[in-house]
Amino acid sequence: MTEQKPNILLIYTGGTIGMIRDFETGALKAFDFKNLLEKIPELQLLDCNIDTVSFKEPIDSSNMNPDYWVQIAEIIEDNYNAFDGFVILHGSDTMSYTASALSFMLENLAKPVIFTGSQLPIGDLRTDAKENLITSIQIASKQEQGKPIIKEVCLYFEYKLYRGNRTTKINAEHFQAFASLNYPDLAESGVHLKINNEYLYRPNLEKALVVRKNLDSNIAIIKLFPGISPEVFQSIFSIQNLKAVIIETYGAGNCTTETWFINMITETINKGIHIINITQCSGGSVIMGHYETSSALKKAGVISGNDITTEAAVAKTMYLLGQNISGKSFKTMYETSLRGEIT
Ligand code: ASP
Numbered sequence: 001m002t003e004q005k006p007n008i009l010l011i012y013t014g015g016t017i018g019m020i021r022d023f024e025t026g027a028l029k030a031f032d033f034k035n036l037l038e039k040i041p042e043l044q045l046l047d048c049n050i051d052t053v054s055f056k057e058p059i060d061s062s063n064m065n066p067d068y069w070v071q072i073a074e075i076i077e078d079n080y081n082a083f084d085g086f087v088i089l090h091g092s093d094t095m096s097y098t099a100s101a102l103s104f105m106l107e108n109l110a111k112p113v114i115f116t117g118s119q120l121p122i123g124d125l126r127t128d129a130k131e132n133l134i135t136s137i138q139i140a141s142k143q144e145q146g147k148p149i150i151k152e153v154c155l156y157f158e159y160k161l162y163r164g165n166r167t168t169k170i171n172a173e174h175f176q177a178f179a180s181l182n183y184p185d186l187a188e189s190g191v192h193l194k195i196n197n198e199y200l201y202r203p204n205l206e207k208a209l210v211v212r213k214n215l216d217s218n219i220a221i222i223k224l225f226p227g228i229s230p231e232v233f234q235s236i237f238s239i240q241n242l243k244a245v246i247i248e249t250y251g252a253g254n255c256t257t258e259t260w261f262i263n264m265i266t267e268t269i270n271k272g273i274h275i276i277n278i279t280q281c282s283g284g285s286v287i288m289g290h291y292e293t294s295s296a297l298k299k300a301g302v303i304s305g306n307d308i309t310t311e312a313a314v315a316k317t318m319y320l321l322g323q324n325i326s327g328k329s330f331k332t333m334y335e336t337s338l339r340g341e342i343t
Contacts, residue, residue: 014058015091020123061091085140099164161187181283214322253286278305
C-alpha cells in the first residue's frame with residue numbers, strides 16, 4: 001500500500017513574508033499566494049500536498065484583533081478534516097498574541113498549527129522567509145504511523161520551533177526575532193530536524209475539536225513603574241464594562257505596599273473585576289507571598305499568572321471571560337495550565 005502524502009493548508013493573513021520586491025522600482029507589493037508553487041519551486045520538492053488560502057485583504061499584523069482570530073479559527077475549523085496540518089503566515093509583530101489566542105480557541109486540537117513569518121520579504125535576496133516557510137511546512141507534515149507528531153499551536157522562526165503561547169517577539173531587527181524563555185524549544189532545525197519529543201503537548205485524543213469563538217476584550221494591562229500614581233489606576237479601574245486587569249509587576253510578582261494601592265486593588269476585586277499578576281521580567285515566574293511586597297495581593301484575591309507571557313495572559317483572559325464562568329472558577333482555571341501556557 002502506498003502511503004498518502006500529508007495535506008497541508010497554508011493560510012496567508014498578511015505581513016512582510018507575503019511581500020515581493022518589484023525589481024524595477026524596488027517597491028514592496030503583495031505576493032499572489034495562488035501562484036506560490038510557481039514562485040517558490042522548492043516547495044514542489046516537499047513530500048506533501050499544499051493548498052493555499054488567503055485573507056481577502058491581507059493585513060499588517062499591527063492591525064490584528066479578535067475578529068481576525070475568529071476568522072483564522074474558522075478557516076481551520078472548516079478545513080480540519082481535509083487537512084493534516086496548517087501553516088499560518090502572519091506578520092511577526094503580533095504573531096505571539098495570535099498564536100496564544102488560537103491555542104485557547106482550538107480546544108482538543110490534535111493536528112499541527114504552525115505560525116511563521118519573516119523579517120525580510122519572500123522576494124528579497126537575503127530573505128529569511130523561504131527557510132521559515134519550507135521548514136514550517138516540513139514540520140506540519142511530520143507524521144508517525146499516519147498521525148501528526150505535533151498536536152498543538154506552534155511558532156517557527158529562524159531554525160526553532162516553539163510552543164506558540166510561550167513566545168514573545170524580542171527583536172525588531174534580528175532574524176532570531178522570538179524567544180520562549182520559560183519553556184524549552186520544541187524542535188531545532190539544523191542539518192537534521194531535531195524534535196524534542198518530551199516537550200510536545202499531548203492533547204486528549206478521544207475528544208473532538210471544539211472551536212471557542214467567544215472572546216471578551218474588556219480588559220486592560222497596567223505596567224508598574226516606580227512613581228506610578230493612584231490616578232492611573234483609578235482611571236483604568238473605572239472604565240465601563242471592564243472585566244479584568246492584568247498587572248505587570250516587578251520580579252517575582254512584587255509591587256508597592258502603599259495603602260492606597262492595596263485598598264484600590266481590594267475594592268476592585270470586590271466589585272467583581274479580575275486582577276491578574278504577571279511579571280514584567282521576560283523570564284521567570286510570579287510567586288505571590290514570596291516577599292512581603294506580594295503577600296497583600298495574595299490576600300486580596302489577586303490571580304497568579306505564574307510564568308505566563310503577557311501575550312498569553314491577554315489571550316487567556318479574553319478566552320476565559322468569553323466562557324462566562326463564575327469568579328471562583330475563573331481564578332482556578334487561570335491558575336491551571338489549559339494549553340501548556342504555564343509551568
Ligand atoms: N509589521 C509587520 C507585521 O507584523 C512585520 C512583519 O511582517 O514581520 O505584519
